[in-house]
Amino acid sequence: FLYFPPMSAHPSKKIKLEDLPSCPYGSSCYRKNPAHFKEYSHSDTTLTSATTTEVKPTNNKALPVCPFGAACYRKNLLHFAEFSHPFNLLNPDADSSDEEETTESTKTKEIVEIGKKRKAESEDYDDGEATEEYNSDDESAYDVKLEKTFSKMNDDEKRLMIERAFELKEKLKEKLKRSREEAEERKKEVEQLQNKITEGALLMEGEEEVLKGTNVKYFELFPERSYKQGSAAEVHFRLAESQFYRLLSGYATAQVVKVEYVCNPIIINRFNKARQELKEKRGIEYSYPVLAFHGTAIANIQPICETGFKVPGQKGFQHATDTGYYGRGTYFSEYPGYSMGYIKGSTKLLLCQVLQGKVYQCTQLITGAGLQDGYDSHCSPCKKELIIFRSDYILPQYIVHYKLNAGEFKYTPHGITKELIKKKLNKIGKLYKKAVTKKDKSIFAGYKFVFIGQMADTTLAIETLVQRFSGHVCKNELGSNSKKGSKQAAYAYYGFSNYDAPNVIICSVAEMEATTPSMELQAYKNMGFQTFYREDYLYDSIIEGAAKSLDEYAHD
Structure with a gap:
C-alpha cells in the first residue's frame, strides 16, 4: 500500500493577504464573488489607514435599506437621508464574471425594470399635486442641488448631502410649526375681537342713536393707521380684515381696501332674540355665532342688508346656482375663496354672524332636502360650507371690498393651479x-x-x-x-x-x-x-x- 501525501502549492503560487490591494469598499464590501476576495484584501485596517479620511456622519444610527433597492427612482433628498441604497449594484466590476456574479447582474436588471415600471405607474397617476422634486424658496436650497447622480458621489459627498438634507428637514419642520402658531394666533385674535363686538362693548360714533331707531346705517372703514388703538372703528375693521385673510387660499395677493359696517337695528334685535332662544334650547355652547362669508351679485347686497336673508319658504327665495346639494337653505363659508367662486367679476363679499347651533354633518348629497330633525343647520362633507335654514339666524354685518392685484397668479378654490x-x-x-x-x-x-x-x-x-x-x-x-x-x-x-x-x-x-x-x-x-x-x-x-x-x- 502506497501513501501519497497531499501536494502543496508551489511557493510562487502563494499570495500573502497583506500583499493584496485593498478593496475599494473596505470591510463593508457587499460583493459575493469568491474571485473578488482572492484579488482584494478586506482587512478592517483599511478603515484607519493614513490614506483614508474618516468622515463621521451626524446620525450614528444605521439607515434602513430602501425598499426599492438599487432601482429606486425617488429624487427627494430627504428620502436618501432616511434610507440607504446599494447603488453599486447597478455598476458591477469587470472582475465579476462567474455564474454567481452573472445571476446577481440578471437580478439587478430585473430590479431596474421593476423600478422603471413602478415609476411609469406613478407618472400615470400624476394628478399635479404630488411631486418628488424639492421646491422651496429657502436660500439654502441650492446647497442640495444634485450636479451628478447620487450613485457617482464619493462617501464624503454622500454624507455631506445627507447632513444638509437633515438640516433642511429640520428647517421645514420649524417653518411649518411657525405657520401653525401664526394661524392659531390669528384665530384667537378674531375670537377676541368678535366677543367685543357681540357683547356691545364698543360702539361707533352715532351707533347708539341708530340702534334706538329703525333705519339702517353704513359705517365706512378704511385701512388707516390713524385709528385710535382699541377704538370701535379699528376693532370692526380688524375683525373683518382678519377673518378675510385667516382662511384665504388661492388668492394670495387679494387685498382688503374697504369695509362697510352694517348697523340694522331691526335685524340685530331679531338675531339677538334668536340667539337667546337657541341658548335656552341647546345650551350656551351652541349659542355662539360664527363669522362666515356669503357670495352674491352686487345688486343683492343692499337688499339683504336692508331686509335680511330670505330662506326656503319665504317669498322671493331662490337658489342662484343649484337646488342645494346639502339642503335647501342659504349657504355660507368661513373660507372667502369659496364665496368668491359665486361672484365672478365682483369684488364684494358679505361677512355675516351666523348661528349654527347643532350641526348635521352631511356624508353625501341630499339635494333639496329640508332641515334634518333634531338639528339647527347642515354642513358639507368637507366642512367648508354651512347651510342655514332660518333668516333670524343670520346677521349681515360687514360688506368687505377687496381687489385682486394685477398679474396675480390665480388658483382654483381648492389650491390646484x-x-x-x-x-x-x-x-x-x-x-x-x-x-x-x-x-x-x-x-x-x-x-x-x-x-x-x-x-x-x-x-x-x-x-x-x-x-x-x-x-x-x-x-x-x-x-x-x-x-x-x-x-x-x-x-x-x-x-x-x-x-x-x-x-x-x-x-x-x-x-x-x-x-x-x-x-x-x-x-x-x-x-x-x-x-x-x-x-x-x-x-x-x-x-x-x-x-x-x-x-x-x-x-x-
Missing part, C-alpha cells in the same frame, strides 16, 4: 383605465348624473361604470322641436312628467370651452343649472373608494 388640472386631464384615459379595474362599491349613492360631451370612453361605458358604483344615470331626451339627432340631455323648453332631474352634471372641457354651447348644455343652463363638473371627479372618487368633494372639480 389651472396648469396642473390641464396636465392631469391630458392623462384622463389612464385615470379612467385605473378606475375601471376597481372592485364594485357603493360610492355614488344618491347621485343622479348626466353626461355632456366626449368622455374618456363611450357614453355607454361611462354610464356602466357609474352604475357599478351605485350611481344613477338620468335618461332624458331633448324635445321634438330641438335639433334632430342630438344626444341625451334634459329638455328645458317643455315640461315632461317623466323628466328625471339630475344633481350632478359632468361636462367635457371641450363642451365648456366651445364658443357656442351645445343644445344639451344650453338646455340645462336654461333650466337654471350653472355649475358643471369635470369627469376626473368620477375616476378620483372610484380610485379613492369614497366620493370626493364636488367643489374641487367644478368648471370655471
Whole structure:
C-alpha cells in the first residue's frame, strides 16, 4: 500500500493577504464573488489607514435599506437621508464574471425594470399635486442641488448631502410649526375681537342713536393707521380684515381696501332674540355665532342688508346656482375663496354672524332636502360650507371690498393651479383605465348624473361604470322641436312628467370651452343649472373608494 501525501502549492503560487490591494469598499464590501476576495484584501485596517479620511456622519444610527433597492427612482433628498441604497449594484466590476456574479447582474436588471415600471405607474397617476422634486424658496436650497447622480458621489459627498438634507428637514419642520402658531394666533385674535363686538362693548360714533331707531346705517372703514388703538372703528375693521385673510387660499395677493359696517337695528334685535332662544334650547355652547362669508351679485347686497336673508319658504327665495346639494337653505363659508367662486367679476363679499347651533354633518348629497330633525343647520362633507335654514339666524354685518392685484397668479378654490388640472386631464384615459379595474362599491349613492360631451370612453361605458358604483344615470331626451339627432340631455323648453332631474352634471372641457354651447348644455343652463363638473371627479372618487368633494372639480 502506497501513501501519497497531499501536494502543496508551489511557493510562487502563494499570495500573502497583506500583499493584496485593498478593496475599494473596505470591510463593508457587499460583493459575493469568491474571485473578488482572492484579488482584494478586506482587512478592517483599511478603515484607519493614513490614506483614508474618516468622515463621521451626524446620525450614528444605521439607515434602513430602501425598499426599492438599487432601482429606486425617488429624487427627494430627504428620502436618501432616511434610507440607504446599494447603488453599486447597478455598476458591477469587470472582475465579476462567474455564474454567481452573472445571476446577481440578471437580478439587478430585473430590479431596474421593476423600478422603471413602478415609476411609469406613478407618472400615470400624476394628478399635479404630488411631486418628488424639492421646491422651496429657502436660500439654502441650492446647497442640495444634485450636479451628478447620487450613485457617482464619493462617501464624503454622500454624507455631506445627507447632513444638509437633515438640516433642511429640520428647517421645514420649524417653518411649518411657525405657520401653525401664526394661524392659531390669528384665530384667537378674531375670537377676541368678535366677543367685543357681540357683547356691545364698543360702539361707533352715532351707533347708539341708530340702534334706538329703525333705519339702517353704513359705517365706512378704511385701512388707516390713524385709528385710535382699541377704538370701535379699528376693532370692526380688524375683525373683518382678519377673518378675510385667516382662511384665504388661492388668492394670495387679494387685498382688503374697504369695509362697510352694517348697523340694522331691526335685524340685530331679531338675531339677538334668536340667539337667546337657541341658548335656552341647546345650551350656551351652541349659542355662539360664527363669522362666515356669503357670495352674491352686487345688486343683492343692499337688499339683504336692508331686509335680511330670505330662506326656503319665504317669498322671493331662490337658489342662484343649484337646488342645494346639502339642503335647501342659504349657504355660507368661513373660507372667502369659496364665496368668491359665486361672484365672478365682483369684488364684494358679505361677512355675516351666523348661528349654527347643532350641526348635521352631511356624508353625501341630499339635494333639496329640508332641515334634518333634531338639528339647527347642515354642513358639507368637507366642512367648508354651512347651510342655514332660518333668516333670524343670520346677521349681515360687514360688506368687505377687496381687489385682486394685477398679474396675480390665480388658483382654483381648492389650491390646484389651472396648469396642473390641464396636465392631469391630458392623462384622463389612464385615470379612467385605473378606475375601471376597481372592485364594485357603493360610492355614488344618491347621485343622479348626466353626461355632456366626449368622455374618456363611450357614453355607454361611462354610464356602466357609474352604475357599478351605485350611481344613477338620468335618461332624458331633448324635445321634438330641438335639433334632430342630438344626444341625451334634459329638455328645458317643455315640461315632461317623466323628466328625471339630475344633481350632478359632468361636462367635457371641450363642451365648456366651445364658443357656442351645445343644445344639451344650453338646455340645462336654461333650466337654471350653472355649475358643471369635470369627469376626473368620477375616476378620483372610484380610485379613492369614497366620493370626493364636488367643489374641487367644478368648471370655471
